[in-house]
Amino acid sequence: MASAVRRPVVLIVEDESLLRTSGAEMVAGAGFEVVEAGNAGEAIAVLEARADIPILFTDIQMPGSMDGLRPVRFVRDRWPPIKLVATSGRVPINEGDLPEGGVFIPKPSTAPTIAEPGRMSAVRRRVLPRVEALHLTFA
Numbered sequence: 001m002a003s004a005v006r007r008p009v010v011l012i013v014e015d016e017s018l019l020r021t022s023g024a025e026m027v028a029g030a031g032f033e034v035v036e037a038g039n040a041g042e043a044i045a046v047l048e049a050r051a052d053i054p055i056l057f058t059d060i061q062m063p064g065s066m067d068g069l070r071p072v073r074f075v076r077d078r079w080p081p082i083k084l085v086a087t088s089g090r091v092p093i094n095e096g097d098l099p100e101g102g103v104f105i106p107k108p109s110t111a112p113t114i115a116e117p118g119r120m121s122a123v124r125r126r127v128l129p130r131v132e133a134l135h136l137t138f139a
Contacts, residue, residue, distance in 0.1 A: 007033040009050075013043040013058035013071070027057070040066035040074075047079060054081065060088035073099060 010032045014020035017038070024034040035053065037043040039062050047053060056075055060068055068091065072084050076099035086098060089107030098104060 007031055008055065009033045009035060009053045010055040010057050011035045011037060011043060011046055011053045013037045013040065013056065013062070015039055015059065015062040019059075023057070039064045040071035043071065044074070047075065047082075055083045055085065057085040057087070060086050060091045060093060069093070069097060072102060076102070 010027050012020055012023050012027065012034055014023060014036075015038055020036055020038065024036055028034045032055075035046055035050070037046055040058075041064060043056070043058065044066075047056075056072075058071060060072075066074065069086070072086055075082055076084060084099060084102040085105060086093060086102060087105045087107055092106075093104045
């Protein structure tokens with residue numbers, strides 16, 4: 001009996017549930033297993049419970065005590081092998097602001113709306129190739 005091929009796991013951290021769900025569907029459609037968290041605290045709890053997550057895809061601006069780049073730096077310090085992808089439509093970040101190897105992908109608009117025509121296809125074109133490229137660097 002053949003064993004199932006294990007898909008790489010991406011932890012998506014986004015406080016806006018529609019964006020999180022849409023992102024999860026998009027990343028899963030690219031062949032990744034997806035785990036979701038609504039804030040940095042939930043994400044850290046997931047990472048503490050699971051050792052099989054090689055990619056963290058997180059929004060930068062979220063409610064809670066860990067906002068901005070603090071969660072990204074915390075994950076890099078505690079779990080150095082995890083590849084980091086940060087996104088925001090409101091906070092401008094240079095890739096130099098992220099820990100080494102981190103990637104910043106701006107959201108397509110400053111006031112994202114799922115209903116905007118073509119928005120999700122633009123996200124797919126910009127985000128998924130970067131996530132897939134990160135996977136190739138450690139696969």
